[in-house]
Amino acid sequence: MAQKFRILRKDALAPGIKRIVVSAPLIARKAHAGQFVILRIDERGERFPLTLVDWNPEECSIVLIFQEV
Numbered sequence: 001m002a003q004k005f006r007i008l009r010k011d012a013l014a015p016g017i018k019r020i021v022v023s024a025p026l027i028a029r030k031a032h033a034g035q036f037v038i039l040r041i042d043e044r045g046e047r048f049p050l051t052l053v054d055w056n057p058e059e060c061s062i063v064l065i066f067q068e069v
Contacts, residue, residue: 016068024060031057037052
Protein backbone atom coordinates (compact mmCIF):
# COMPACT_ATOMS: atom_id res chain seq x y z
CA MET A 1 0.00 0.00 0.00
CA ALA A 2 1.27 3.46 -0.93
CA GLN A 3 2.11 5.91 1.82
CA LYS A 4 0.25 9.23 1.90
CA PHE A 5 2.04 12.51 2.52
CA ARG A 6 0.61 15.88 3.54
CA ILE A 7 1.14 18.97 1.36
CA LEU A 8 2.20 21.81 3.65
CA ARG A 9 2.30 24.58 1.05
CA LYS A 10 1.51 25.03 -2.65
CA ASP A 11 2.69 28.04 -4.68
CA ALA A 12 2.26 29.07 -8.32
CA LEU A 13 5.66 30.10 -9.68
CA ALA A 14 4.39 30.87 -13.20
CA PRO A 15 1.35 29.88 -15.28
CA GLY A 16 1.19 26.07 -15.03
CA ILE A 17 4.34 25.80 -12.85
CA LYS A 18 3.78 24.81 -9.21
CA ARG A 19 5.97 24.33 -6.14
CA ILE A 20 4.80 22.15 -3.28
CA VAL A 21 6.32 21.63 0.13
CA VAL A 22 5.50 18.16 1.45
CA SER A 23 5.80 16.70 4.93
CA ALA A 24 8.11 13.71 4.43
CA PRO A 25 10.34 13.18 7.49
CA LEU A 26 12.18 10.04 6.40
CA ILE A 27 12.87 11.35 2.90
CA ALA A 28 14.01 14.75 4.24
CA ARG A 29 16.49 13.10 6.65
CA LYS A 30 18.03 10.84 3.99
CA ALA A 31 17.90 13.12 0.91
CA HIS A 32 20.95 13.82 -1.27
CA ALA A 33 21.51 15.95 -4.35
CA GLY A 34 20.29 14.32 -7.56
CA GLN A 35 17.66 12.10 -5.96
CA PHE A 36 14.00 11.98 -6.89
CA VAL A 37 10.70 10.70 -5.53
CA ILE A 38 7.93 8.79 -7.28
CA LEU A 39 4.46 10.34 -7.00
CA ARG A 40 1.05 8.91 -7.78
CA ILE A 41 -2.24 10.76 -7.44
CA ASP A 42 -4.22 7.68 -6.33
CA GLU A 43 -4.01 3.86 -6.26
CA ARG A 44 -4.79 3.59 -9.98
CA GLY A 45 -2.87 6.67 -11.10
CA GLU A 46 0.25 6.72 -13.22
CA ARG A 47 3.54 6.89 -11.32
CA PHE A 48 5.81 9.82 -12.19
CA PRO A 49 9.24 10.89 -10.89
CA LEU A 50 10.04 14.36 -9.58
CA THR A 51 13.49 15.62 -8.63
CA LEU A 52 14.02 16.78 -5.06
CA VAL A 53 14.52 20.53 -5.41
CA ASP A 54 15.21 21.14 -1.73
CA TRP A 55 14.71 19.44 1.64
CA ASN A 56 14.84 20.42 5.29
CA PRO A 57 15.53 17.65 7.83
CA GLU A 58 14.70 19.97 10.75
CA GLU A 59 11.24 20.79 9.33
CA CYS A 60 10.85 17.22 7.98
CA SER A 61 9.89 18.58 4.54
CA ILE A 62 10.83 18.26 0.88
CA VAL A 63 10.25 20.70 -2.00
CA LEU A 64 9.09 19.65 -5.47
CA ILE A 65 8.50 21.77 -8.59
CA PHE A 66 6.42 20.56 -11.53
CA GLN A 67 4.51 21.67 -14.60
CA GLU A 68 0.80 20.89 -14.75
CA VAL A 69 -0.35 19.34 -18.02
